[in-house]
Amino acid sequence: MKQNGVILWLTGLSGAGKTTIAQQLENHLREQGYLVELLDGDAIRQNLSQGLSFTKEDRDINVRRVGYVANLLSRNGVIVIASLISPYRAVRDQLRHSTKNFVEIYVNAPIEVCEARDVKGLYAKARNGQIKYFTGIDDPYEEPLNPQITCYTDKETIDESVVKILHWLEKANQLPKLAAIPIPSRNEFQVM
Amino acid sequence: MKQNGVILWLTGLSGAGKTTIAQQLENHLREQGYLVELLDGDAIRQNLSQGLSFTKEDRDINVRRVGYVANLLSRNGVIVIASLISPYRAVRDQLRHSTKNFVEIYVNAPIEVCEARDVKGLYAKARNGQIKYFTGIDDPYEEPLNPQITCYTDKETIDESVVKILHWLEKANQLPKLAAIPIPSRNEFQVM
Numbered sequence: 001m002k003q004n005g006v007i008l009w010l011t012g013l014s015g016a017g018k019t020t021i022a023q024q025l026e027n028h029l030r031e032q033g034y035l036v037e038l039l040d041g042d043a044i045r046q047n048l049s050q051g052l053s054f055t056k057e058d059r060d061i062n063v064r065r066v067g068y069v070a071n072l073l074s075r076n077g078v079i080v081i082a083s084l085i086s087p088y089r090a091v092r093d094q095l096r097h098s099t100k101n102f103v104e105i106y107v108n109a110p111i112e113v114c115e116a117r118d119v120k121g122l123y124a125k126a127r128n129g130q131i132k133y134f135t136g137i138d139d140p141y142e143e144p145l146n147p148q149i150t151c152y153t154d155k156e157t158i159d160e161s162v163v164k165i166l167h168w169l170e171k172a173n174q175l176p177k178l179a180a181i182p183i184p185s186r187n188e189f190q191v192m
Numbered sequence: 193m194k195q196n197g198v199i200l201w202l203t204g205l206s207g208a209g210k211t212t213i214a215q216q217l218e219n220h221l222r223e224q225g226y227l228v229e230l231l232d233g234d235a236i237r238q239n240l241s242q243g244l245s246f247t248k249e250d251r252d253i254n255v256r257r258v259g260y261v262a263n264l265l266s267r268n269g270v271i272v273i274a275s276l277i278s279p280y281r282a283v284r285d286q287l288r289h290s291t292k293n294f295v296e297i298y299v300n301a302p303i304e305v306c307e308a309r310d311v312k313g314l315y316a317k318a319r320n321g322q323i324k325y326f327t328g329i330d331d332p333y334e335e336p337l338n339p340q341i342t343c344y345t346d347k348e349t350i351d352e353s354v355v356k357i358l359h360w361l362e363k364a365n366q367l368p369k370l371a372a373i374p375i376p377s378r379n380e381f382q383v384m
Contacts, residue, residue: 035268047260048240050253061242068239069261076227078268 004101005035005074006174007067008165010083011092011144012107013136014122015114017153017161021107022083024162034079034176039066041084054133060091067095074101077176087135089142101174105165106147109154111136148172196293197227197266198366199259200357202275203284203336204299205328206314207306209345209353213299214275216354226271226368231258233276246325252283259287266293269368279327281334293366297357298339301346303328340364 008025010018019040026038045052048065052058063086070080086092096102114136115123126134133139144150149168151161169175200217202210211232218230237244240257244250255278262272278284288294306328307315318326325331336342341360343353361367 037264037268048257051243065240069264072229072261072265073268076229076265076268076270 003077003176005076005078005080005176006101006103006169007070007074007095007099008079008081008103008105008169009070009086009092009095010081010105010107011086011147013109013111013114013141014085014134015117015119016107016109017151017158018083018085018107020158021151021153021161021165022081024158025081025165028162028166029079035077036079036081037073039070039080039082039084044084054139056088059086060088063088063091063095067099071099074099079176085135085141087139087141089144092144103149103169103172103174104144104147106144106150107161108143108150108152113154195269195368197268197270197272197368198293198295198361199262199266199287199291200271200273200295200297200361201262201278201284201287202273202297202299203278203339205301205303205306205333206277206326207309207311208299208301209343209350210275210277210299212350213343213345213353213357214273216350217273217357220354220358221271227269228271228273229265231262231272231274231276236276246331248280251278252280255280255283255287259291263291266291271368277327277333279331279333281336284336295341295361295364295366296336296339298336298342299353300335300342300344305346 008022010022012018022038022040026036029036044062044066048069049062052062063084066082066084070082073080092104096104118124122131122134123137125131126137135141149165151164153161156164200214202214204210214230214232218228221228236254236258240261241254244254255276258274258276262274265272284296288296310316314323314326315329317323318329327333341357343356345353348356
């Protein structure tokens, strides 16, 4: 009776464009009638991962935890968009192999581009030592070796990246069947 | 467009019967075709809350975190069964008021009964000081003042508690619209 959703896992440097792409994707898919949840790095750190640091060990715990929640949702038909740096390859690969319908999306921009954007002012702080363990500066980012999708956000517009992802999903037959989700009218369901 | 699930929040002392009731409920609802997820205290500590202690502060963080995940699931149509001691009233009440379709179920057995059962041998350890911060021994349990359902597991069988919950849900129109199959009577109910 139940169908799987899909986990769209956006990995990449800070400033590469993960959140922007994630939000556009979310809006678009929700408008189409899909069940969608966006698990964004910052919100996750507040709600699921208070107290975790940015050491490799804690980052891996964070990624596994988001993967656990993403899997709970996607196995109930939800399209999950997870947007977090997730810099370590091994734990990403673990998730990719231990969950169903995991789509690794590499949001790829050269670090010089990300640093020039510096939307949150974090690169400046990392450069002058106010922030430690900053991915790309004094902490590693291990690029995906075999992502299903790569968005080159220094060369593509956000729209182009979003459309690329949507087309991939459609072609790979990875979107849940909308018609299979029984959706009652508002009147049928009574909230107390 | 989308329908809400429901959060069945089982609170009570260790040994009161939360997990047993939760598992029976899960099996039954899943067989009926509902989307169900069981968030059980022990599994949660492994997957979501590694590193949290049993101080009031950390217990509250744990409860909020489970509430966050339960809400993500239930707002996508899933019936969530959360089974955890959750000894503090204030944070339970917070969740009850901040989430939709939150049903507080008090799994109630006198501590003497729970201690006599001592399924996991934890009361013995708490009594001789091997475990600290043990709810009911050297840590408080604040009873729900106004739970929607109370299961008296010292007087009712597990089946009776489960059927009580199912009947309450049906009467309150709290089950998502999926199955039109009537809930079985006490005699028809099959323990798995």
